[in-house]
Amino acid sequence: MTATNASRPASDESYRATTGAVKKPDIKAQNAKVQSVLSFGVSFGDADSTRTSADAVPTANIAQTMPPMDAAQPVPPEPCRVPPVELEEHCWTPSDDGYYSRTARRKASGTYYSTRPARIAAIGLTIPSDLAADLDEATQQLVAFDSRAAERFSAGGRTLGPLSAVLLRTESTSSSRIENLTVGARRLARESLDGSQGGNAALVVGNVRAMETALEFARNLSEANILAMHSALLGGSDEWKDRAGRYRDQLVWVGVSSAGPRGASHVAPQPDQVPDCMADLVAFIDRDDLPILAQCATAHAQFETIHPFIDGNGRVGRALIHAMLRGKGLTPTMTPPVSAGILHDTERYFDALTAYREGDARPILECFSSAARYAAHTGTELIDTLSAILDDDADRLHGLPLRRNALGWKLLPLVVEQPVVNVPYVARVLGVPAASATRAVGQLQRAGVLVEVSGGKRGRVWEERRVLDALDEYAEMIRRQ
Structure with a gap:
């Protein structure tokens, strides 16, 4: 939990600063390894250096170096060290x-x-x-x-x-x-x-x-x-x-x-x-x-x-x-x-x-x-699942005698983004009157893409249940693992 101060510190703002305790890695063990490191920028701590190409995506550019056997080598900075608080x-x-x-x-x-x-x-x-x-x-x-x-x-x-x-x-x-x-x-x-x-x-x-x-x-x-x-x-x-x-x-x-x-x-x-x-x-x-x-x-x-x-x-x-x-x-x-x-x-x-x-x-x-x-x-995996559901929904809509410019086709991909819809929502996102939005919802309902869950004439709501189930299954998979 994150808590906040409902009360004030009793002391003034003077303080004693100490360095956070840090467990140091085994330096000898580090030096025994081949010194293969990645450095941020051109040199350590060089914040002014820039990429050679503005279009390049910086990833891990690894520079591997093997010290000569007869040369004394400086000890490199400790791996992954940042200044402690x-x-x-x-x-x-x-x-x-x-x-x-x-x-x-x-x-x-x-x-x-x-x-x-x-x-x-x-x-x-x-x-x-x-x-x-x-x-x-x-x-x-x-x-x-x-x-x-x-x-x-x-x-x-x-x-x-x-x-x-x-x-x-x-x-x-x-x-x-x-x-x-x-x-x-x-x-x-x-x-x-x-x-x-x-x-x-x-x-x-x-x-x-x-x-x-x-x-x-x-x-x-x-x-x-x-x-x-x-x-x-x-x-x-x-x-x-x-x-x-x-x-x-x-x-x-x-x-x-x-x-x-x-x-x-x-x-x-x-x-x-x-x-x-x-x-x-x-x-x-x-x-x-x-x-x-x-x-x-x-x-x-x-x-x-x-x-x-x-x-x-x-x-x-x-x-x-x-x-x-x-x-x-x-x-x-x-x-x-x-x-x-x-x-x-x-x-x-x-x-x-x-x-x-x-x-x-x-x-x-x-x-x-x-x-x-x-x-x-x-x-x-989630992308592939949702795309397969949408492909199947399109096949269902193809089974109806609809023109290619029917509003149902425009609504179809939107039920992936918003799998619970009502007429005011559809009218707003498609930019059409309520009567046209009702017709679009009806087309997807007849095709079996949407299912009405409200059970009444007022405040009607429809769901694309397979999309909802896929999202819940994804969340459950994360929880189980």
């Missing part, structure tokens, strides 16, 4: 507002340590050859996934919009599940249609909007646009709308108690540090000399360390991944279900974030490599 000592006393018992207040009172993130705008990183190869392979699989989706779904003159939208919604659902916000495909589609479900469904729809905003601003990831993502996520919530799109002005922590940060697994930086931390992060994101997947992993881990918002940090942080993948040209068409790969092993993900804060980037790079591979593999 510093720890600042503060004192905490919960507010005496009657919400907490005296025992709870006593346990929550005392010294705590908040983080001061290192600046990463110009960092260099050394990646061992085995991990570099893994990242390169995962990168190519994401590229192949995007190309496969475009090829598979655009066959026969289809537009990519509906499939792109359903993949985005699938990714948003998985990202929300990491925060224990679960909702089935049917409730999510109904909430998207008419806002009738509320609860978790409304929160996940907010996440869809945040993801859409992230992709809209993919080529210009400024602080203002990251704030816009947060506003899209929480702006529709009565509880959070006054905080949406604003950096936090109070302490937050990840832990088990809302009474205070003592014992929390992560205490975010003090609120006055957030703007500078975010400016540094945006400068890091803006670099173009880094392998994209490694850059995404590092940026995401840094964002989660900063925790710039009162709520929604995880979901905005994962939307940021897709904005970077899209903006840097890796997945220009589709939204791969990377969060499904993270959801596959959330314990590993949270442990990797902790390791990053301690100065070891390898676990988060490995986590992203695995998540990207999982997203490409299972995302391709």
Whole structure:
């Protein structure tokens, strides 16, 4: 859980900074290996270097070197090391507002340590050859996934919009599940249609909007646009709308108690540090000399360390991944279900974030490599399933005596994007009167593509059940695995 400070620290703003404890790797063992490394940019820590071709997609460019037997070689930088956070000592006393018992207040009172993130705008990183190869392979699989989706779904003159939208919604659902916000495909589609479900469904729809905003601003990831993502996520919530799109002005922590940060697994930086931390992060994101997947992993881990918002940090942080993948040209068409790969092993993900804060980037790079591979593999399976359903739906519609310009044909691909529909929705998306929309729905109903589930003459609703079932089966597969 992420908690916020309902009370004030008892001390003034003075603090004692200490370096987070980091377990050092065995240097002798590292030196015994062939020194095969990947460097970000032209040289370590060179943030000003650029790619030789503006059109090239940076992946893991591996430079293997074997030191001469008779030459003394300098010890290279430790693999995957990043600057660890510093720890600042503060004192905490919960507010005496009657919400907490005296025992709870006593346990929550005392010294705590908040983080001061290192600046990463110009960092260099050394990646061992085995991990570099893994990242390169995962990168190519994401590229192949995007190309496969475009090829598979655009066959026969289809537009990519509906499939792109359903993949985005699938990714948003998985990202929300990491925060224990679960909702089935049917409730999510109904909430998207008419806002009738509320609860978790409304929160996940907010996440869809945040993801859409992230992709809209993919080529210009400024602080203002990251704030816009947060506003899209929480702006529709009565509880959070006054905080949406604003950096936090109070302490937050990840832990088990809302009474205070003592014992929390992560205490975010003090609120006055957030703007500078975010400016540094945006400068890091803006670099173009880094392998994209490694850059995404590092940026995401840094964002989660900063925790710039009162709520929604995880979901905005994962939307940021897709904005970077899209903006840097890796997945220009589709939204791969990377969060499904993270959801596959959330314990590993949270442990990797902790390791990053301690100065070891390898676990988060490995986590992203695995998540990207999982997203490409299972995302391709989902694409093929949805495309096969649409092919079968088209065969059913061919069985009716319809003209090729009948509205039913225009509606058909849209039921993949929005598998629960009503007449007002169809009229809006097709740009036709209600009577024409009713006729289009009727054509798909006669063909057996849509099934009415409302049972009345007013407020009628139809479903494409096979699409809903496919989406629920995908979510269940992730949960089982």
